[in-house]
Amino acid sequence: MIRFEQVTKRYPDGTTAVDGLSFEVSEGELVTLVGPSGCGKTTTMMMVNRLIEPTSGPILVDGEDIAAVDPVKLRHRIGYVIQQVGLFPHRTVLDNTATVPTLVGWKKAKAGARAAELLDLVGLDPKTFGSRYPDQLSGGQRQRVGVARALAADPPPAFGRGDPQCC
Numbered sequence: 001m002i003r004f005e006q007v008t009k010r011y012p013d014g015t016t017a018v019d020g021l022s023f024e025v026s027e028g029e030l031v032t033l034v035g036p037s038g039c040g041k042t043t044t045m046m047m048v049n050r051l052i053e054p055t056s057g058p059i060l061v062d063g064e065d066i067a068a069v070d071p072v073k074l075r076h077r078i079g080y081v082i083q084q085v086g087l088f089p090h091r092t093v094l095d096n097t098a099t100v101p102t103l104v105g106w107k108k109a110k111a112g113a114r115a116a117e118l119l120d121l122v123g124l125d126p127k128t129f130g131s132r133y134p135d136q137l138s139g140g141q142r143q144r145v146g147v148a149r150a151l152a153a154d155p156p157p158a159f160g161r162g163d164p165q166c167c
């Protein structure tokens with residue numbers, strides 16, 4: 001049995017990913033966690049085997065508060081499949097998106113402006129997300145950065161070769 005009691009997770013930058021979540025899953029029960037991108041599903045799952053620690057609220061597995069259980073022993077009992085992505089982990093979201101245009105010779109400012117446009121297009125406000133690193137995003141948000149980066153590889157004619165302000 002897995003039980004969340006008013007569990008909250010706040011990341012160091014102040015983002016509240018999970019806010020007072022309570023639920024219970026019985027042994028043998030099959031449960032799907034559904035919700036929009038960035039609503040806290042992965043954070044919730046990662047807290048179950050202590051890959052992420054909650055800010056408050058106990059999580060019980062078979063009646064035992066997992067805060068008191070050795071993480072390695074806990075992970076022998078609970079499996080977790082990680083979402084994979086191909087972003088550069090040491091570069092910000094904006095830099096990840098601007099990488100391709102920069103590589104083909106765009107001026108940094110122009111590449112950054114285009115990257116910001118594309119982030120906006122995929123629903124990630126560049127002011128909020130541009131300076132974050134991939135490990136500060138949800139899986140779906142990382143996928144969207146991947147889409148923005150892919151779009152950046154094929155600049156529209158207005159920004160392409162022949163544009164005097166381009167390179």
Ligand SMILES: Nc1ncnc2c1ncn2[C@@H]1O[C@H](COP(=O)(O)OP(=O)(O)OP(=O)(O)O)[C@@H](O)[C@H]1O
Binds near residue numbers: 013035037136137140
């Ligand atoms: N390390 C972090 N620092 C700051 N904010 C973070 C961090 N990790 C995740 N977040 C934010 O916490 C929120 C919840 O993220 P989470 O990964 O749990 O969402 P999700 O529901 O799994 O999303 P998706 O369906 O897109 O994978 C998002 O707004 C995300 O940007």
